[in-house]
Amino acid sequence: MSQKVVIIGNGIAGVTAARHIRKNSDDEILIISAETEFFFSRTALMYVYMGHMRFEDIKPYEDWFWKKNRIDLMFDYVQSIDFEQKQLDLKKGQSVSYDKLILAVGSKPNKFGWPGQDLKGVQGLYTYQDLEEVEENSKNARNAVIVGGGLIGVELAEMFISRGIAVTFLVREGRFWGNVLPKEEGELITRHIREHHVDLRLNTELDEIIDDGNGQVKEIRTKDGEVIPCQIVGLTAGVSPNVEFLRGSNLKVDRGIVVNAYMETNMPDVYAIGDCAQFDNPVDGRRPVEQVWYTGRIMGETVAQNIAGNRKAYEPGPWFNSAKFFDIEYQTYGWVLAQLQENETDFYWEHENGKIALHVVWDQTTKEFKGVNVFGIRLRHELFDNWLKNRASIEEVMANLKTANFDPEFYTHYEEAILNQFNEKSRLNISFKKRSWWRNLLTKQVG
Amino acid sequence: MKQLKTIRYTGMGIFLLGLLIFTITPFLGEIQVTDEIFKANLSENEYANLKEPLAEISKQTYNTGAGFGSDFKRVFNEVDERLKANEEWGKVMWTPSSDTALKLVMSANKGVVASNQLLFFLLTFGLCILGSLVYILTDLKIKGPPGIKNDGIYHDSATNRGWVGMLSFGWLFFFYIILYFYPYIIADTITLTQPIKSWFVEDEVPSKWFLYGLMYTVTMLVMGVRMIIKYRHNKYQIVRTITVVLFQLIFAFLLVEILPTFGLPGKDLKNAWPLDYQFLFDWNVQDLLANGQFGKFVFVWGISLSVIVVPVMVYFYGKRWYCSWVCGCGGLAETLGDPYRQLSSKKMWSWKLERWMIHSVLVFAVLMTVFVGYHTWNVFQNPEMENKEILFGFSAYDIRNYYSFLIGSIFAGVIGTGFYPILGNRAWCRFGCPLAAYMGIVQRFKSRFRITTNGGQCISCGNCSTYCEQGIDVRAYAQKGQNIVRASCVGCGVCSAVCPRGVLKLENGPEDGRFGNEGPIVLGNQGFELKDN
Numbered sequence: 015m016s017q018k019v020v021i022i023g024n025g026i027a028g029v030t031a032a033r034h035i036r037k038n039s040d041d042e043i044l045i046i047s048a049e050t051e052f053f054f055s056r057t058a059l060m061y062v063y064m065g066h067m068r069f070e071d072i073k074p075y076e077d078w079f080w081k082k083n084r085i086d087l088m089f090d091y092v093q094s095i096d097f098e099q100k101q102l103d104l105k106k107g108q109s110v111s112y113d114k115l116i117l118a119v120g121s122k123p124n125k126f127g128w129p130g131q132d133l134k135g136v137q138g139l140y141t142y143q144d145l146e147e148v149e150e151n152s153k154n155a156r157n158a159v160i161v162g163g164g165l166i167g168v169e170l171a172e173m174f175i176s177r178g179i180a181v182t183f184l185v186r187e188g189r190f191w192g193n194v195l196p197k198e199e200g201e202l203i204t205r206h207i208r209e210h211h212v213d214l215r216l217n218t219e220l221d222e223i224i225d226d227g228n229g230q231v232k233e234i235r236t237k238d239g240e241v242i243p244c245q246i247v248g249l250t251a252g253v254s255p256n257v258e259f260l261r262g263s264n265l266k267v268d269r270g271i272v273v274n275a276y277m278e279t280n281m282p283d284v285y286a287i288g289d290c291a292q293f294d295n296p297v298d299g300r301r302p303v304e305q306v307w308y309t310g311r312i313m314g315e316t317v318a319q320n321i322a323g324n325r326k327a328y329e330p331g332p333w334f335n336s337a338k339f340f341d342i343e344y345q346t347y348g349w350v351l352a353q354l355q356e357n358e359t360d361f362y363w364e365h366e367n368g369k370i371a372l373h374v375v376w377d378q379t380t381k382e383f384k385g386v387n388v389f390g391i392r393l394r395h396e397l398f399d400n401w402l403k404n405r406a407s408i409e410e411v412m413a414n415l416k417t418a419n420f421d422p423e424f425y426t427h428y429e430e431a432i433l434n435q436f437n438e439k440s441r442l443n444i445s446f447k448k449r450s451w452w453r454n455l456l457t458k459q460v461g
Numbered sequence: 462m463k464q465l466k467t468i469r470y471t472g473m474g475i476f477l478l479g480l481l482i483f484t485i486t487p488f489l490g491e492i493q494v495t496d497e498i499f500k501a502n503l504s505e506n507e508y509a510n511l512k513e514p515l516a517e518i519s520k521q522t523y524n525t526g527a528g529f530g531s532d533f534k535r536v537f538n539e540v541d542e543r544l545k546a547n548e549e550w551g552k553v554m555w556t557p558s559s560d561t562a563l564k565l566v567m568s569a570n571k572g573v574v575a576s577n578q579l580l581f582f583l584l585t586f587g588l589c590i591l592g593s594l595v596y597i598l599t600d601l602k603i604k605g606p607p608g609i610k611n612d613g614i615y616h617d618s619a620t621n622r623g624w625v626g627m628l629s630f631g632w633l634f635f636f637y638i639i640l641y642f643y644p645y646i647i648a649d650t651i652t653l654t655q656p657i658k659s660w661f662v663e664d665e666v667p668s669k670w671f672l673y674g675l676m677y678t679v680t681m682l683v684m685g686v687r688m689i690i691k692y693r694h695n696k697y698q699i700v701r702t703i704t705v706v707l708f709q710l711i712f713a714f715l716l717v718e719i720l721p722t723f724g725l726p727g728k729d730l731k732n733a734w735p736l737d738y739q740f741l742f743d744w745n746v747q748d749l750l751a752n753g754q755f756g757k758f759v760f761v762w763g764i765s766l767s768v769i770v771v772p773v774m775v776y777f778y779g780k781r782w783y784c785s786w787v788c789g790c791g792g793l794a795e796t797l798g799d800p801y802r803q804l805s806s807k808k809m810w811s812w813k814l815e816r817w818m819i820h821s822v823l824v825f826a827v828l829m830t831v832f833v834g835y836h837t838w839n840v841f842q843n844p845e846m847e848n849k850e851i852l853f854g855f856s857a858y859d860i861r862n863y864y865s866f867l868i869g870s871i872f873a874g875v876i877g878t879g880f881y882p883i884l885g886n887r888a889w890c891r892f893g894c895p896l897a898a899y900m901g902i903v904q905r906f907k908s909r910f911r912i913t914t915n916g917g918q919c920i921s922c923g924n925c926s927t928y929c930e931q932g933i934d935v936r937a938y939a940q941k942g943q944n945i946v947r948a949s950c951v952g953c954g955v956c957s958a959v960c961p962r963g964v965l966k967l968e969n970g971p972e973d974g975r976f977g978n979e980g981p982i983v984l985g986n987q988g989f990e991l992k993d994n
């Protein structure tokens with residue numbers, strides 16, 4: 015039985031769903047998107063602006079891929095959906111019917127109703143159109159103000175700095191990315207951002223964006239009354255599900271489109287995945303709306319199984335993520351929250367250069383390893399995934415730090431230093447498992 | 462900052478001035494080839510043939526090697542044609558007229574360059590080295606703290622196939638054509654390396670290969686400094702760059718110059734067949750075997766290098782041990798070529814083309830070697846035999862000449878390096894090198910080397926694929942959680958360096974599980990497991 019599956023949104027979630035549906039079935043697959051004709055990697059927009067890559071380089075698949083895999087593409091905007099008739103109403107006037115519908119419509123940058131937020135020169139960074147706009151806005155800009163201290167904010171700062179545009183970065187909290195990073199890490203990143211000559215202002219809030227009289231931004235004013243001249247304002251105070259066009263229908267929408275663990279919405283044959291989905295019952299400790307790349311991918315993998323009749327729940331393994339702040343890479347496995355949770359204890363190590371750090375958290379009583387944040391060192395996902403799934407102890411993790419290292423060959427290793435300090439502080443006495451060189455040569459290194 | 466930029470542009474200016482002087486040296490000659498010079502430099506037969514017809518030329522003074530050379534070659538070829546037409550085979554001249562023309566210009570040149578060799582050496586090599594080092598060193602401050610600094614690469618016309626790139630291409634292209642086929646044009650340029658040549662052998666006239674070797678080595682040294690500064694946060698790159706530059710400096714340059722001063726054959730000991738396609742040529746084997754113990758050692762070493770060392774090392778470390786740690790072609794690609802690495806095509810069609818081409822060259826190299834080996838064998842074992850070079854009706858000489866021209870000169874030189882600014886820095890290594898093809902087969906099917914993908918961390922950004930000089934679509938594997946096991950990977954490590962999420966690691970390990978994730982589901986999804994069938 016071949017059915018027609020229509021996917022709205024050609025981001026990572028929608029595209030992963032399409033690929034896996036194709037693997038499982040002969041269904042007719044149609045992806046509709048209004049942003050770009052072909053899938054591109056949103057996470058790499060900054061590199062196009064900075065000249066590391068061309069736009070075509072951030073398309074993960076060549077253009078022939080879609081036809082070859084019989085995935086139809088339509089470049090149009092879905093204005094409304096008739097869930098009873100299973101019909102989509104498109105902007106260019108066409109209507110499209112579906113047997114199964116997947117909503118993978120992503121997010122939108124938050125705007126908090128600041129006066130002047132729609133002036134020319136004021137923008138977010140999310141879409142391909144935003145990339146074109148920031149290119150345009152940069153032409154005559156010397157100063158930029160960025161509002162909101164998350165990951166996209168730092169990326170935008172790095173972008174402007176790469177073009178010699180001076181950046182003032184307003185962060186409402188007392189430290190950078192304060193709702194996610196513990197204090198030490200926040201400070202480390204703050205120092206590094208400043209090292210790149212970004213004027214980072216903590217505890218500073220935007221009050222108003224001011225017009226130059228021609229509808230173009232001229233300056234901003236902070237809540238403290240300070241006026242900062244600028245030609246660009248980057249709004250990067252988080253993103254929210256892009257669901258406005260779905261409100262008012264019978265589809266249940268809260269912050270995002272409400273789904274169960276099988277990615278099913280309250281409408282029959284309608285699913286939602288990726289940034290726009292909101293779980294009615296989030297899995298262990300995760301947020302109801304997950305706005306990262308790999309969760310979009312896993313939701314896509316999951317929904318494809320369900321559409322193929324292979325009923326599977328969304329069950330991501332242990333949390334992980336990564337990012338890069340200018341030159342400093344960051345990885346995290348498990349949970350290292352901004353504040354220690356009940357009964358948790360931690361250990362933080364920082365290299366004297368202030369750019370390399372490792373932060374582990376574990377349970378005081380059970381010694382169960384909870385999570386790690388690491389800066390300037392790479393760690394093996396597979397190993398941590400195993401440890402977290404098997405509730406490994408902090409001792410096991412620390413004793414195997416060397417094996418967990420994923421830095422390129424010849425890199426300086428800090429495990430000895432880390433472990434020494436760890437033993438001192440935690441009054442544990444852990445030593446590395448010895449491995450003779452010939453065993454390294456002959457046996458599996460991983461696991 | 463402003464000051465630094467001034468220094469930077471001054472460096473650029475100094476470099477360009479040096480390059481300009483270098484480029485005009487061929488026009489600064491004063492060449493009068495007298496009858497005595499003809500007599501001293503031509504073989505008896507050639508002199509007898511050419512004495513009369515050259516009388517006119519010997520009276521003239523030329524300003525350029527090109528002027529003299531074209532007149533000389535015209536006369537030379539006319540005479541030769543006539544001799545061939547008259548079937549006076551005893552008198553026909555076989556040495557290529559271009560080489561002879563070069564020799565003559567070298568002995569007759571009295572121009573400003575020839576009389577001020579050291580000065581011109583400093584004005585060309587000296588200024589270029591100084592200027593580029595100044596330019597490069599400012600990167601330390603201008604580009605900010607250590608880290609990946611690829612800003613503006615696609616905005617810069619030098620590195621995005623823009624006009625500067627096209628100019629660089631044009632310069633390199635003509636340089637190679639002249640070097641290989643019209644060397645007499647740059648006799649003055651060759652002359653200015655005399656002061657350096659004299660360090661090794663007093664007063665020995667440098668050959669065009671000395672000029673080329675010197676340029677090659679100096680370029681690698683200077684651009685090696687740039688590479689180390691660019692990747693100063695990355696020890697793999699630092700160690701690798703130092704190693705590959707030292708191999709060039711010591712094995713390909715110094716030893717080749719120094720060994721002959723001890724009466725030993727000046728061989729590049731790291732150059733392995735089939736990249737060293739001349740290994741079994743009769744003159745090479747004769748040269749080696751006539752040179753006592755050392756020569757014999759070099760001969761045996763050459764064979765064991767290709768037959769034992771290369772595959773064993775590829776088994777343990779991947780072909781990177783050679784391609785990006787030892788090899789001269791690879792070394793130039795990794796230093797001079799680094800700014801162009803993003804230009805290699807990542808398209809599926811180019812991968813298909815690559816597999817066809819490189820394996821065809823390997824087959825060609827093997828066949829050519831069979832013919833040449835047969836010929837050399839006969840030279841030693843059947844000295845009485847007639848037509849030693851003929852096998853299955855083909856002449857080993859013809860085949861090796863075709864190979865030398867098509868693969869040795871056009872592909873490895875003109876296309877391999879000349880096209881850096883267009884095809885990226887490894888066009889030769891990727892599409893043409895028979896040694897790379899050989900090692901690639903071992904690497905793909907029997908090796909401990911792989912690039913491990915770090916679980917589900919890939920965000921499909923594309924940096925790795927973009928900066929892979931071998932045109933491997935690294936992302937295609939990484940985003941599926943698969944390891945990268947590809948015949949063409951030279952292990953430069955740049956994909957791993959530019960990855961902003963710490964996804965890639967070059968490593969050697971057990972062959973078990975070498976390909977990484979087998980299923981379509983990427984690590985991070987715990988809900989179910991699927992296997993790709």
Ligand SMILES: Cc1cc2nc3c(=O)[nH]c(=O)nc-3n(C[C@H](O)[C@H](O)[C@H](O)COP(=O)(O)OP(=O)(O)OC[C@H]3O[C@@H](n4cnc5c(N)ncnc54)[C@H](O)[C@@H]3O)c2cc1C
Pocket residue numbers: 022023024025026027028046047048049050056057058059060090091092093118119120121139140141165166169256259287288289290304305306307308310336337920
């Ligand atoms: C600059 C930036 C950097 C990021 N970096 C990272 C990172 O490093 N790591 C990480 O994990 N995550 C990162 N993210 C977040 C990550 O990119 C998102 O979580 C992910 O792209 C969401 O994918 P999605 O498929 O759910 O939605 P989207 O990628 O947003 O795709 C939705 C698509 O649907 C289209 N669409 C919406 N409505 C309609 C309609 N009515 N009709 C037609 N088409 C429609 C949209 O135009 C869009 O193309 C980053 C995001 C940004 C913006």
Ligand code: SF4
Pocket residue numbers: 912925928929930931932933935945949950951952953954955956957967
């Ligand atoms: S895959 Fe990576 S290591 Fe291999 S050649 Fe390409 S960039 Fe270099």
Ligand code: SF4
Pocket residue numbers: 918919920921922923924925926935936939940959960961962963964965
């Ligand atoms: S550079 Fe890293 S994150 Fe980007 S596509 Fe390659 S492996 Fe993935």
